[in-house]
Each structure stands twice: as structure tokens, then as C-alpha cells.
Amino acid sequence: MRDVCIVGGGVAGLAASIFTARAGLDTLVVDGGESILARNASLENYPGYPDGIDARRYLQLSREQARNAGATFELGHVTRIEAIDDTDLEQGFILETDGGEPLEARRVIAASWSDSEYLVPLDVGRLQRGSKHYVSVDDGGRTAVDGIYAAGRLANEPHQSIVAAGHGAKVGLAVIHDSDAxxxxxxxxxxxxxxxxxxxxxxxxxxxxxxERLERDEQARARMLEAFSEPLDEQPTMHPSVAETDTEN
Known part of the structure; x- marks a missing residue:
């Protein structure tokens, strides 16, 4: 059983995974490969990049940082989450996916903005506003169900990447605190x-x-030079409604 499973490999989920993995928690990120940030043409309001950064490059580097911290990744979608024992939530949760074997985790961070139907069986307190659903959380991202957390847009945070990253990190810290790590x-x-x-x-x-400080700095500079040495071939992901229109035409 994993210590924590993070549903969603976008900015909030990646930030949370970096913190939980660095704290020594066995962390799995279930990544559907559909981060909203991939629709961004150029990320230009994130501190540390004076002239901006290609959003897909930022996601690549964030995934690499999470892996370096010890997090592992599984490509797929979570379709349902339920408690192993409804009378004792400390036993953890079972996560059903659309392709692989069911997963088990003591704690779950929901960071999948475009999809939260898998949370319905748990009655975490989903709120509908127009066509969107949010999850009601406390200051640490804790939902009404002990052991289930929500981060980023799903927790009704603003959509900007720096805000999502900060909230993901904050939720990661809450998980660390609650796990007695x-x-x-x-x-x-x-x-x-x-x-x-x-x-x-x-x-x-x-x-x-x-x-050691100079060695780490040299390693970091070399990695950044390598990461930015060539332009990316990847293109921004178009909004689904535009893509559908193009297909029809």
C-alpha cells in the first residue's frame, strides 16, 4: 500500500508529490496526461523565469523533479475511490483505474481539475457551480473524509500556475503532518x-x-542548460471545443 496517491499530474499534483516524496512518503502520481497547463502557449507569470517558459517544458521539468524526489508515476485515469473499511478510514482507500490493477493508498490527494466523478462514492462534499464541480476543503486541503484531500482548481483555488503550485505544496505539507512523518x-x-x-x-x-554547495549549483546549471538547449517540438493543446470545431470542418 502506498503512503499517498495523487490523482492528477498537473501543477498542483506535481508540487504536492515533490513535498510528500521528499518527506519520505511512498508517493504515486496517477497522471492522465491532460494538464490544463498544456493548453498554455507561454507561461509568463511564474517567478524565476524572467522571459517566461514554455508550459510543456515547465511540466517536463516538474515531473523530473518529482521523480528525483522519489515519486513514481502511472499513466491512466482513476475511475472510482472507496474506503477499504468504511468504519476505519485509517485502513486506506482503493483506487480503481481505467486500465491497470486497483491501487491502494493510505491517503489520496485529488488534483484532477477536469474530472472528479471518481470522488462521488466518498461523499467528500462536491459543490457544483455552473458546469464545474469543486470540493470543499479546509486550509490544508482536507475534505470531509479523513485521508482524502483536494488541491488546486479542484479545491476552488485560482487557476494561475503559481497559485496551483503553492496550494499543492500546502496540501502536501498537510499530508506530511497528518501522516506523522x-x-x-x-x-x-x-x-x-x-x-x-x-x-x-x-x-x-x-x-x-x-x-557540496558549489557541486550542487554546477549540477543544477548544467541540467538547466541542457533542458533549454533545444526548442520543444510539442505544441499547445487546443481547447476541446475548438478541436471539435476543427474536426467538424
Whole structure:
């Protein structure tokens, strides 16, 4: 059984997976390959990219970062989630998919903006507004069902990527807290930051010397140069209604 299964491989789901995986939780992302961000032509309001970044390149790098943190991915769609034992939700949940074997996880983060029908059996508190459904959550993304969380647009957060990423990270932290993982706040400090004050290095933190810092910086720069060395062949995904019109014509 996984510690956490994240339904949706968009910005919110990826951010959550980076946090939970770095905290040592066994994290699986079920990715339908349909992130709304893939419809974006150029992502230009995300901090750290002064001239913007191709949205598909951003998603590729975010998936790579999640994998580097220890998260694993499965391509597919979750069609139904139900509790293993309705009388004891700590036993976890069964997730049925459209192709593979059922999955089991102690906690589930729903981060699939365009689809939430799979949550209906759990009565998590879906709210309909026009043609869209949202899930009612608390400040940590917790729903009315213990062990089920929602992140990003599905939790009625604004659609901008930086907001979705921030909310996904916040929900990931809530999952970490609720799981009793031995985790502090994910901080890489210079050598002596804690030990120089006669303190133990807290869980989830580390101290690195200057040689290690320079080595990590060199590795990061090399990876970014490689990632941006060639233009992407991928094109933005058109809105379904436009695609349908083009097909009809």
C-alpha cells in the first residue's frame, strides 16, 4: 500500500508529490496526461523565469523533479475511490483505474481539475457551480473524509500556475503532518547553521559545506542548460471545443 496517491499530474499534483516524496512518503502520481497547463502557449507569470517558459517544458521539468524526489508515476485515469473499511478510514482507500490493477493508498490527494466523478462514492462534499464541480476543503486541503484531500482548481483555488503550485505544496505539507512523518521544513542549510549553535540538525533538514554547495549549483546549471538547449517540438493543446470545431470542418 502506498503512503499517498495523487490523482492528477498537473501543477498542483506535481508540487504536492515533490513535498510528500521528499518527506519520505511512498508517493504515486496517477497522471492522465491532460494538464490544463498544456493548453498554455507561454507561461509568463511564474517567478524565476524572467522571459517566461514554455508550459510543456515547465511540466517536463516538474515531473523530473518529482521523480528525483522519489515519486513514481502511472499513466491512466482513476475511475472510482472507496474506503477499504468504511468504519476505519485509517485502513486506506482503493483506487480503481481505467486500465491497470486497483491501487491502494493510505491517503489520496485529488488534483484532477477536469474530472472528479471518481470522488462521488466518498461523499467528500462536491459543490457544483455552473458546469464545474469543486470540493470543499479546509486550509490544508482536507475534505470531509479523513485521508482524502483536494488541491488546486479542484479545491476552488485560482487557476494561475503559481497559485496551483503553492496550494499543492500546502496540501502536501498537510499530508506530511497528518501522516506523522519525521519531517521538519525541508531546508538545506550551510554548514554550521544548526551545529554551530550546538543544535542537532532537525529532521528534514541538512547542512552542506561549500564544496557540496558549489557541486550542487554546477549540477543544477548544467541540467538547466541542457533542458533549454533545444526548442520543444510539442505544441499547445487546443481547447476541446475548438478541436471539435476543427474536426467538424
Amino acid at each position: 519525521n519531517f521538519y521544513h525541508d531546508w538545506v542549510a550551510p554548514e554550521g547553521y544548526f551545529t554551530g549553535r550546538d543544535r542537532d540538525v532537525p529532521p528534514g533538514c541538512e547542512e552542506i559545506d561549500d564544496d
